Amino acid sequence: MTTAVFPGTFDPVTWGHVDIATRARSMFSRVILAVAHNSTKTPLLDLETRVALATRAVAPLDGVEVVAVDGLLVDFCRDVSAGVIVKGLRGGSDYDYERPMALMNRSLTGIETVFITGDNALSHVASSLVRDVARHGGAIGRYVPEGVVDAVSAALATGRA
DSSP states (O other): OOEEEEEEOOTTOOHHHHHHHHHHHHHSSEEEEEEEOOTTOOOSSOHHHHHHHHHHHHTTSTTEEEEEEOSOHHHHHHHTTOOEEEEEESSHHHHHHHHHHHHHHHHHHOOEEEEEEOOGGGTTOOHHHHHHHHHTTOOOGGGSOTTHHHHHHHHHHTTOO
């Protein structure tokens, strides 16, 4: 049984994230979406909301679970006996960003990173773009699972943006 960890901020979770989780689950017996607290980012949605939305989004996927993570990803991977880290790639710039982290993670613990190329139909969907569209009053419903639109709207209404 191989456990894979799919880390991210998931601010907010998108259909692209669900696509990667679905395809990762077809390769690994257990997939954990590790919703990260990243001290270098100021998320629109709080950690509890991001975990709840991600949990709802992957609920139909057997063998996929969601956990909040604080600290080094490789420590979390060791704690859950993960054999691999999964990262989704939309394009070359994602690879350029993710490759050094994959090499560092392997250097620290020997854990490998598997890159999964995102669905072409979703390659333009990024959480940062979804947030930006929402901030400017645009419709984001087709890019995100149920519940996300309301959570993003509520966060924007409270001035978290």
